[in-house]
Amino acid sequence: xxNEHSPQEGAVANEESGGVVATRDDEQxxxxxxxxPGLAPHVHRLGDSDEKAARRSERQVAGxxxxxxxxxxxxxxxxxxxxxxxxxxxxxxxxxGALHAxxxxxxxxxxxxxxxxxxxxxxxxxxxxxxxxERHVQRSDDEARDGAVKVVMxxxxxxxxxxxxxIKYTLGGALGLFALPLGLQLVGGLGPAKDVADDLKTxxxxxxxxxxxxxxxxxxxxxxxVTRPRRLMRDPEGTAIRLSDVTLGSVFHVLPxxxxxxxxxxxxxxxxxxxxxxxxxxxxxxxxxxxxxxxxVVAFSKICTHVGCPVGLYEQTTHxxxxxxxxxxxxxxxxxxxxxxxxxxxxxxxxxxxxDAGYLYAPHGFEEPVGPSFWERDR
Amino acid sequence: MSDTTTARSTADxxxxxxxxxxxxxxxxxxxxxxxxxxxxxxxxxGVRFLLKKVFPDxxxxxxxxxxMYSLVVLLITGTxxxxxxxxxxxxxxYNGSYVPLQGVQMSEAFASTVKISMDVKGGLLIRxxxxxxxxxxxxxxxxxxxxxxxxxxxRKPRELNWIIGLLLAMLSMVEGFIGYSLPDDLxxxxxxxxxxxxxxxxxxxxxYISYFLFGGGFPGHDIIPxxxxxxxxxxxxxxxxxxxxxxxxxxxxxxxxxxGPGRTNKNVVGFPLMPVYAAKAxxxxxxxxGITTLIAGLVTINPIWAYGPYEPTMVTAxxxxxxxxxxxxxxxxLLPGFLEFTxxxxxxxxxxxxxxxxxxxxxxxxxxxxPFVEAWVTGDKNEHHILDRPRNQxxxxxxxxxxxxxxGILFAACGNDIMAIKFNMSINDITRAFQIGLIIMPPxxxxxxxxLCLSLQRADREMVLHGRESGRIVRTGxxxxxxxxxxxxxxxxxxxxxxxAHAPIELPSATDENGVRRKGARKDRMRARLxxxxxxxxxxxxxxxxxxxxxxDGQAHEAIESHPDEAEQGLMHGGAEEIGEAHAYGHPGExxxxxxx
Numbered sequence: 001x002x003n004e005h006s007p008q009e010g011a012v013a014n015e016e017s018g019g020v021v022a023t024r025d026d027e028q029x030x031x032x033x034x035x036x037p038g039l040a041p042h043v044h045r046l047g048d049s050d051e052k053a054a055r056r057s058e059r060q061v062a063g064x065x066x067x068x069x070x071x072x073x074x075x076x077x078x079x080x081x082x083x084x085x086x087x088x089x090x091x092x093x094x095x096x097g098a099l100h101a102x103x104x105x106x107x108x109x110x111x112x113x114x115x116x117x118x119x120x121x122x123x124x125x126x127x128x129x130x131x132x133x134e135r136h137v138q139r140s141d142d143e144a145r146d147g148a149v150k151v152v153m154x155x156x157x158x159x160x161x162x163x164x165x166x167i168k169y170t171l172g173g174a175l176g177l178f179a180l181p182l183g184l185q186l187v188g189g190l191g192p193a194k195d196v197a198d199d200l201k202t203x204x205x206x207x208x209x210x211x212x213x214x215x216x217x218x219x220x221x222x223x224x225x226v227t228r229p230r231r232l233m234r235d236p237e238g239t240a241i242r243l244s245d246v247t248l249g250s251v252f253h254v255l256p257x258x259x260x261x262x263x264x265x266x267x268x269x270x271x272x273x274x275x276x277x278x279x280x281x282x283x284x285x286x287x288x289x290x291x292x293x294x295x296x297v298v299a300f301s302k303i304c305t306h307v308g309c310p311v312g313l314y315e316q317t318t319h320x321x322x323x324x325x326x327x328x329x330x331x332x333x334x335x336x337x338x339x340x341x342x343x344x345x346x347x348x349x350x351x352x353x354x355x356d357a358g359y360l361y362a363p364h365g366f367e368e369p370v371g372p373s374f375w376e377r378d379r
Numbered sequence: 380m381s382d383t384t385t386a387r388s389t390a391d392x393x394x395x396x397x398x399x400x401x402x403x404x405x406x407x408x409x410x411x412x413x414x415x416x417x418x419x420x421x422x423x424x425g426v427r428f429l430l431k432k433v434f435p436d437x438x439x440x441x442x443x444x445x446x447m448y449s450l451v452v453l454l455i456t457g458t459x460x461x462x463x464x465x466x467x468x469x470x471x472x473y474n475g476s477y478v479p480l481q482g483v484q485m486s487e488a489f490a491s492t493v494k495i496s497m498d499v500k501g502g503l504l505i506r507x508x509x510x511x512x513x514x515x516x517x518x519x520x521x522x523x524x525x526x527x528x529x530x531x532x533x534r535k536p537r538e539l540n541w542i543i544g545l546l547l548a549m550l551s552m553v554e555g556f557i558g559y560s561l562p563d564d565l566x567x568x569x570x571x572x573x574x575x576x577x578x579x580x581x582x583x584x585x586x587y588i589s590y591f592l593f594g595g596g597f598p599g600h601d602i603i604p605x606x607x608x609x610x611x612x613x614x615x616x617x618x619x620x621x622x623x624x625x626x627x628x629x630x631x632x633x634x635x636x637x638x639g640p641g642r643t644n645k646n647v648v649g650f651p652l653m654p655v656y657a658a659k660a661x662x663x664x665x666x667x668x669g670i671t672t673l674i675a676g677l678v679t680i681n682p683i684w685a686y687g688p689y690e691p692t693m694v695t696a697x698x699x700x701x702x703x704x705x706x707x708x709x710x711x712x713l714l715p716g717f718l719e720f721t722x723x724x725x726x727x728x729x730x731x732x733x734x735x736x737x738x739x740x741x742x743x744x745x746x747x748x749x750p751f752v753e754a755w756v757t758g759d760k761n762e763h764h765i766l767d768r769p770r771n772q773x774x775x776x777x778x779x780x781x782x783x784x785x786x787g788i789l790f791a792a793c794g795n796d797i798m799a800i801k802f803n804m805s806i807n808d809i810t811r812a813f814q815i816g817l818i819i820m821p822p823x824x825x826x827x828x829x830x831l832c833l834s835l836q837r838a839d840r841e842m843v844l845h846g847r848e849s850g851r852i853v854r855t856g857x858x859x860x861x862x863x864x865x866x867x868x869x870x871x872x873x874x875x876x877x878x879x880a881h882a883p884i885e886l887p888s889a890t891d892e893n894g895v896r897r898k899g900a901r902k903d904r905m906r907a908r909l910x911x912x913x914x915x916x917x918x919x920x921x922x923x924x925x926x927x928x929x930x931x932d933g934q935a936h937e938a939i940e941s942h943p944d945e946a947e948q949g950l951m952h953g954g955a956e957e958i959g960e961a962h963a964y965g966h967p968g969e970x971x972x973x974x975x976x
Binding site for chain 2: 119
């Protein structure tokens with residue numbers, strides 16, 4: 001080893017100036033890189049020579065396997081004895097179902113006993129002498145490669161693939177096209193391909209509800225049912241709202257009247273959900289917003305223009321609406337324009353009026369599509 | 380062959396045979412069955428090949444194993460769940476045992492998930508193991524990817540397996556997201572709603588994809604049954620198929636190993652599958668399953684009964700997806716709204732598209748291309764089976780850490796609302812800080828990591844040249860104190876000097892011998908520039924000559940100083956006494972082994 005000098009040698013090299021020159025000569029004969037010293041000498045474990053230690057390991061492994069069996073039995077016992085309604089309070093995790101926790105812990109111990117036992121067995125009793133396996137380059141040798149090429153070329157040749165271009169091209173065409181029917185069936189059957197954008201652009205507020213006569217049946221005029229615009233209804237109670245109910249600072253979650261009579265109430269809610277808020281009228285900066293509201297009571301789409309979460313958080317002091325999904329923030333006093341966050345467009349406003357019975361209603365739907373942007377939204 | 384004797388052996392005699400290398404023959408009922416099978420399948424050759432396979436030992440190799448075992452746990456528990464789960468969006472009224480939800484309208488999917496959690500004995504445990512296991516699956520995939528990247532295990536011949544692994548990682552994320560959506564609870568429904576918003580942002584076909592996927596408007600009645608088929612049939616089949624290819628390639632390539640004495644590019648040093656790895660790896664499956672079960676039994680995750688059924692008009696504050704989707708959600712929180720604009724009446728929503736649609740494919744393409752870019756830069760066409768220590772590839776390690784920083788900031792941004800509440804800070808400030816950090820932090824981290832790697836390499840050189848500081852203070856007869864250094868032995872030194880430091884490739888002349896511009900000169904220039912960027916700062920490993928010189932130079936230096944005390948210090952430094960001690964301590968592996976006993 002190059003670093004093994006006795007102190008005597010070192011002392012000699014130090015005292016004699018020739019020592020340094022001798023070192024230089026040494027360097028020239030040294031290899032450019034260190035060479036791999038080979039496997040380090042194997043160090044035996046205590047258990048390899050001491051039968052007592054080996055027996056101790058054996059007992060530990062057997063103990064872990066036994067623990068696993070005990071836990072398995074306890075799992076079965078717990079399954080049949082602990083009531084489903086019982087709960088226990090554990091440190092850190094708090095109140096949990098007793099049955100659930102007991103099953104979890106016993107199953108875990110049953111599994112861990114096997115796992116830890118096996119690993120302990122491998123580490124203490126199985127041979128820990130390292131084994132060397134040779135590697136070979138991945139590349140096939142030339143003979144195998146030539147053989148493979150030959151098989152392919154012979155196949156091409158004997159099938160006359162190259163000599164019969166008609167077969168070549170028609171086969172290519174047929175293979176290229178055969179998946180189309182399957183793809184067409186799948187895609188064609190998945191969903192509607194017509195009026196997709198129209199569906200995104202309309203909400204339930206665009207349509208009206210039939211007026212019911214005293215007998216509870218729709219009133220008819222000239223053979224057609226009489227309709228009126230939809231009222232604003234509380235969500236989820238489904239009751240109509242009077243202007244006087246909307247006290248300053250209050251927030252109402254609103255759905256259009258008759259939403260539960262539609263074919264797919266959830267599909268309608270996704271688009272027609274509205275938030276109704278009462279502000280001090282002089283706080284409202286936009287004339288349109290003030291005109292479409294009533295004495296400072298305004299209604300906006302509750303569907304975020306980013307990716308469509310309900311804009312559920314209202315901060316009364318700043319008059320900001322915050323979407324809890326990606327924190328887009330809308331200013332209620334200025335047409336609900338975006339003041340922060342990833343959304344681009346303001347929440348669309350819904351014009352509200354009071355009908356003869358004193359209830360709030362929407363004379364027409366939103367003037368622009370609600371919810372997330374899409375390719376055709378401005379067409 | 381001692382067929383007859385073995386067949387007649389008593390139990391004790393059988394045990395006495397245990398240590399023999401030779402197979403015990405066709406003896407016993409097991410032998411008879413094995414013989415029957417082998418005569419019909421020739422399986423013995425494959426079994427011999429498989430059981431003799433050698434796997435090297437290292438803790439970092441267990442991440443991939445963890446992913447594999449989590450996948451098995453997912454398949455087992457997932458199969459259990461299908462026996463009770465009803466993949467339907469049909470409306471029903473809950474009348475099970477969970478009082479707060481009684482009388483509530485909900486989908487059958489949600490009702491059956493509540494039933495699994497409340498009324499099926501042990502059902503909640505299986506559900507919780509399934510969910511926790513999915514999270515652990517993706518954690519271990521990420522850690523496994525880090526290990527493979529930072530050690531350069533993606534190099535030839537393993538580029539293909541790196542790409543298969545990337546596909547597995549991406550599909551696992553999709554699989555996780557879809558599975559998480561199946562219960563149709565409020566939180567996951569909000570996730571699907573956001574996903575529909577993402578799809579709508581795709582130019583030209585976004586609306587159609589959304590209407591095809593949902594069978595009409597959102598949410599419709601089709602999405603849960605369709606997700607169910609994708610989650611339990613389509614993606615598991617693809618995942619298991621890709622996983623099989625992944626593990627077969629590991630068999631073909633044989634496992635990589637860290638540099639160490641006796642480890643070369645032409646061998647693999649470790650322990651055979653039978654019996655050591657069968658016990659270690661088999662045991663580790665039970666450990667992974669056991670720990671997952673323990674967590675599932677004690678820590679509640681996704682309590683859907685508390686969220687309630689999906690209702691499009693409702694949302695909870697603090698809506699975070701499962702962790703692996705966090706980075707994409709974080710990107711959506713950071714992208715500014717001005718990226719949405721209208722051209723010729725068509726709407727481009729880049730504020731959504733970049734984070735939700737483009738980011739994952741772009742990141743995965745970069746990761747997939749990386750092995751080929753690095754091979755091009757280094758010009759290295761050799762097979763590599765010895766792993767790099769991350770410090771020995773400062774630029775790669777720096778790039779990896781910069782990428783992790785980028786990812787980490789996106790991930791942290793997904794919790795901006797939680798941070799704002801917990802730390803009582805402004806959400807706007809937090810978001811702004813993340814936006815700035817996303818741009819400036821990766822280059823800073825790259826630089827710091829690269830410098831750290833170079834420093835660690837210098838420390839390695841220092842260690843090789845001057846040995847370990849023994850902490851033993853020696854006082855000379857003249858009253859001078861110094862610390863004795865303990866030189867490394869051959870086995871300790873080898874891992875520190877066994878690497879190759881790539882030098883930047885030289886730029887070939889831009890013109891040929893006739894002075895005409897060569898084809899591809901621009902490409903060469905770019906390659907040379909990249910190579911320079913990669914390798915201009917490098918620390919060469921210590922050579923035997925340098926080591927020799929270090930010992931002699933020290934002494935020569937002190938001789939020139941002419942101070943007798945310092946000459947003495949040179950003498951003592953690395954003197955014979957220390958050599959003796961180094962041998963007494965042995966190499967580091969010995970300490971580790973001794974500790975295990």
